[in-house]
Amino acid sequence: MPHTPHLSRRELLRGAALVPVAGALAACATPAAPPAASSSAAPVATSAANPFGVANNKPLEIWIFDGGFGQDYAKNIHEPLFKSKYAGVEIKHNATKEITKVLQPRFAGGNPPEVIDNSGANFMDFGALAQDNQMQDLTPLLDAPSWDDPNVKVRDMLDQSVIDIGMYDGKFTVLGYVNYIHGIWYSQKVFRDNDWQIPKTWDEFLALCETIKKSGKMAPFTYAGKFPQYLYEPLLTMGAKIGGNEVLVNIDNLEDGAWTTDAMKTAAAAWAEVGAKYLMQGTTGLDHVQTQTAQNKYKVAMLPSGSWLENEQKTTTPADFEYGMFPIPDVTGSDKMPYGTLHTQPGENFIVSARSAHPQAGMEYLRAMLSKKAAGDFSALVRTLTVVKGATEGRDISPGVTSATKAITDAGTNTVFYRWQNWYGQLKDEGIAATGELMSGGLTADQYLERMQKKADEIKNDSSIKKYKR
Template structure:
C-alpha cells in the first residue's frame, strides 16, 4: 500500500496539520450548496477536473469527455489534472475549502467517502438525476443509469457519488495458457485445488498470485467466497457493523481456505509486488491466475502479448451446500466521480458529469478502455475484447446472484485494518482465527465511536 499517512475520521478534512484550524473549521461549517436547477455553467470561465490515473488511465477524459463538454460550452477553460495519489493531493484542498470541481475519487488511495459525506463535502447530485440527459432531452439522466449506481452512490438519502464503470470481479487467466495446457476453469473448490496442484507440479509457472502490496485484491475473493457459502446477508452484516459479523462461520471458512491455498500455491515474492508487477508476471507466463476486476485488460494492454486472450471465472462452489449457486459474483459501480459541495464551479461539474453519462461518451469510453460502463446501452454494437466479453457473460449469467459491499467506502479505517490483516494472513504471519479477531476488533471500535457517522443497508 501507499506510504501516504491516513488521518483519523476526526482529523480528516479538518486540516489540523494542513491549514490554520480556524480556517478549516469555518470551511466545515459552511452549508453545502444545492445543485442549481439550471443546466448552464453560467459565467464560470474555468472547470478544474482531477482524474485517477489507474487502470483506465486519464486520456479518456481529455480525448472523449472534455471535447464533448467543450462542444457545448466552448468558453469554459478546462484545467485537466491526474494523479495516482488522490488523498495525498486533494485532501489538503478540501481542508482549505478550495476543492476542484470534478474528481474521480478512485484507487487504493481514494479519499474516505464516509468522512466526505459526514462533513458535508459532497454536492447533492439528486437534482441532476431529473435533468435532461446530454444526448436526448426527452430522457432524464436517472433513466440512463444502471439502478445500482443510484443505490451505491447514495449517502444519507442524498445521491452524491457517480459510479461510472461496472466493476466485475473474478479470477483472471489467459485463455491461451489454459488451452495450450488442457486446463479448464474450475467449478468446485476441489477442482480449484486440483488445478493449482497440476500447475505447481508442471513447474512452468506459479498457480496463483495477487497484488501483495495492495491486499484488498485478496480480501475481495475471500469475502465473495464467504457470501457464496453463507448468502448475501454475510456482506450486509459487515456493512451494518453487526456484532460478530467478521467472526461468522462462512467468513472463517473462506479465510481458512484462502490462507491454505496461499500457503501452498502462491507465487514466490508476491508480498513485495504491487498490482502492476503481479499482472505483468502473468503476462510473462510466470503465474496462471490472479484476482482482479474488469479494468485489468486495459490496465495491462502495453505488456500483454498477442494471443494472450484474457478471461475470468467466478468463485468456485465451496462446500456443496453453498447458499448461492455457481456463477454468483461480486459486481458494483466503481470509478467514482464526485462534485465537491464547495467547488468554485459546481454547476459546471454537474454538466461535466452529464456529458460523461451520455450514451456517446460512455460508448466511446467503453471502446477506448475495454470495459463496461454503467450507462445503459453504452456497449451496443461494440466488438468486445476477450476479457470484457468474459466479464460481461459472467455478469449476465449471474442474474440475481450478484454481490456487493459498502463498508470499505463507509469506514476507511476499517478498510485499512482489514487490508493490513489480509496481507498478514496471505503471507502466513496471521492465522485465520487471529485475522477475524483483529478485523472484528476494529469494526467494534468504529461502531462504538460516536464521532463516526454510521450507515445502513
Template sequence: MENTPQITRRGLLRAAALAPMAGALAACATPQAQAPTSSAAPAATSAANPFGVDAKKPLEVWIFDGGFGDAYATDIHQPLFKTKYPDVAIKHSATKEITKVLQPRFAGGNPPDVIDNSGANALDMGALAQDGQLQDLGPLLDAPSWDDPNVKVRDTLDPAVVDFGTLDGTFLSVGYVNYIHGIWYSQKAFRDNGWAVPKTWDEFLALCETIKKSGKMAPFTYAGKHPQYLYEPLLTMAAKIGGNEILVDIDNLEDGAWTAEPVLRSAEAWAEVGAKYMMEGTAGLDHVQTQTAQNKYQVAMLPSGSWLENEQKTTTPDDFEYGMFPIPDVTASDKLPYGTLHTRPGETFIVPSRGANPQGGVEYLRAMLSKKAAGDFSELVRTVSVVKGAGEGRDLTPGARSATEALAAAGANTVHFRWRSWYAQLHDEAVAATGRLMSGGATAKEFVDRLQKKADELKADSSIKKYRR
C-alpha cells in the same frame, strides 16, 4: 456548522495521521451534502442548461490515473463538454494519489470541480459526506439526458448507480464503470496446457497443484502491496457460503459479523492458497508487477476486476486472451449458486460542494453519462459502462467479453459490500490483516478477530457517522 471552506481540527489531525493512506477528511457534525458557496452561484437555468452553468467559467477536473488511464477524459469527455461550452477553459490533471494530492485542497477550501475518486488511495467518502464536502447530485438524476431531452439521466443508468451513490438519502457520487470481479487467467495458457476452469474449490486446489507440479509457472498471485485485491475474493467466497446477509452484516457493523463461520471458513481457504500456491515474492509486489508476471506466463491466476485488461494493454501478448471466472463453489450447501459475482459501479466521480464551479462539475457528469461518451469510453478502455446500451455495436476484447458473459450468467446472483467507502479505518485494517493472513503471519482466526475488533471500535465511536443498508 457554517457553510464555510474549512475543516475541523480533528479532521486535519486525522487526515495527517492517515495520509497517504485512504481516508482524507474527518468529520464534523453535518451528515448531509451542503449547497455550494455564494461564490459559486449559478447562472440562469434553462432546459438546455439545467444547472445554470456559466459558459465562460473555468472548470478543473482531476482523474485517477489507474487502470483506465486518463485519455478518456481528455479525448472523449472534455471535447464533448466543449461542444456545448466552447469558451470554458478546462484544467485537466491526473494522479495515482488522489488523497495525498487533493486532501490539502479540501482542507484549504479550494477543491477542484470534478474528481474521479478511485484507486487504493481514494478519498474517504463517508468523511467527505459527513463534513458536507459533496455536492447533492440528485438534480443530475432528474435532469434531461445529454442525448435526449425527453429522457431523464436516471433512466439511462443501471439502477445500482443510484443505490451505490446514495448516502443517508442523498445522491452524492456517480460510479461510471460496472466493475466485475473474478479470477483472471490467460485463455491461451489454459487451452495450451489442457487446464479447465474450476467450478468447485476442490477443483481449484487440484488445478493449483497441477500447475505447481508442471513447473511451467506459479499457480496464483495477488497484489501483495495492495491486499484489498485479495480481501475481495475472500468476502465474495464468504457470501457464497453464507449468503448475501454476511456482507450486509459486515456493512452494518453488526456484532460478530466478521467472526461469522462463513468468513472464517473463507479466510482458512485463502490462507491455504497463500501457504501452498503463491508465486514467490508476491508480498513485495504491486498490482502492475503481478499482472505483468501473468502476461509473461510466470503465474496462472490472479484476482482483479474488469479494468485489468486495459491496465495491462501495453504488456499483454497479442494472443494472451484474457478470461475471467467466478469464485468456485466451496461446499455442496453454499447459499449462493455457482456463477455468483461481486459487481458494483466503480470509478466513482464526485463534485465538491465547495469548489469554484460545482454547476460546471455536475454538467460535466451529465455529458459523461451520454450514450456516445459512455460507448466511446467502453471501447477505448475495454470495459463495461453503467450507461444502458452504451456497449451496443461495439467490438469487445476477450477479457471484456468474458466478464460481460459472466455477468449475464450471474443474473440476479450478484453481491457487493459498502464498508470500504464508508469506513476508511476499517479498510486500512483489512488491508493490513489480509497481508498478514496471506503471508502466514496470522491465522484465519486471528484475521477475523482483528477485523471484528476494529469494527467494534468504529461502532462504539460516536464521532463517526454510521451507515446502513
C-alpha cells in the same frame, strides 16, 4: 512497461488513510451546509438544454486519477464533448496519482475543484467528505434529461445499484462510472493449450492448482502482495456465496460477530490454504502491476482482479494472451448463492465539490460523461464497461471485456457488493494488514477474523465516527 508500477484505479483500492475518518476535513474547513447548486455562481437561467444553469464564461476545474485508465479518456472524449456545448467554459484539466495528498488541502482551504475522479490507492475518504458536507447532492443530475434524449432521464440510463451505492446520508453524491466486475483472471490461450478446465467447485480449483504446480510450467496463483485488498475481495465474495448476501450486509452494518461467522471462517481458511501451498514465490513483496506482468510472462496462471485489468496491462500482454475471467467456484456443496455469483459494483468514483466555484458545470460534465457516445467511446478506449446501459451496443469489445460481460450476464441477480472499506477507513487499513498476514501464514483464519471483528467493534463503539447502514 512504459509506466512504472502505479497505484491503479479502482474503488477497491484505498490504501492507508492519511487522516482520521471523523473530522478529517472539518479541522480546517469552515463548517457549513452544502450550498444549493446556484449558490456558488451568478444565477443562470436553466433550460432543458442547460438543466443546471452552467455559466458559459466561468471555468471548470477537473482532476483525474492517472492510474490504470490514464487520463486520455478525459482529455480526448469527455472534455471535448462538454466543450462542444459550452465553448466559453475554460476547462482546467489536471491529473495525479495522489488524490488525497494533492486535493485534501484544497478542500480544507475552501477552494476545491469542481470535478474529482476520487480513485486510486489514496482516494479521499468518502465518509469524511460526507460528514463535512463537501459533496454536491447529485439528485438533480439523476432527474435531468439525458444528454442523448431529452425524453429519457439520466437515472433511467443507469442501473439502480449505481444510485444505491452512491448514497451518503440519504443523498446521491458519488457517481461510480465504471462497472467493476471481479473474479479470477487467466489466459484463455494458456488454459486451452494445457487442457486446463475452469473449476466449478473449490475441490476442482485446488486440484487445478496442484496440477499447475506439478507441471512446473508456472505457479498456480498470485495476488498483489503489497496491496492485500486484492485478496480480501475474493475472500469476502466467497463468504457471501457460502452464507448469503447477508454476510456482507452485516459486515457493512458493523453487526456483532459479523466477521466471525462460519461462512467467513470457511472462506478465510480456504484462502489461507492457497497462501500456504500455491502462491507464486515472492508474491508478498510484489505490487499488482508486477504480479499481473508476471502473468503476462506466463510465470503464474491465475490472479484475482477486476475488469480494469486488461487495459491496465495492455502494454505487456502478448497479442494472443486472451484474457478470461471466472467466478468464485462452489465451496461447500450447499452454498446459499449459486455458481456464477459475482462481486460487481460501480467504481471509478466521481464527485462534484459542493463548495467549488462552479458546481453547475461539474454536474453538467457528469451528464456529458453519462451519454451513450461518451460511455461507448470510453469503453472502446480503455477496454472496460461503464454503468451506462447499452453504451457498447454495436461495438467490438476485447476478450477480457467479453468474458466479464458474459459472467455478469450469467450471474443475473446473483451479485454482491460491500461498502465498509469506503465507509470506515480504519477498518479498510486493518483489512489490508490482516489479510496480508493471513496469506503469509502470520495469522490463522480464526485469528484473522477475530482481529477484523475487534476493529469493527472499536469503530462501532467510537461515537466520533459517523455510522452508515445498508
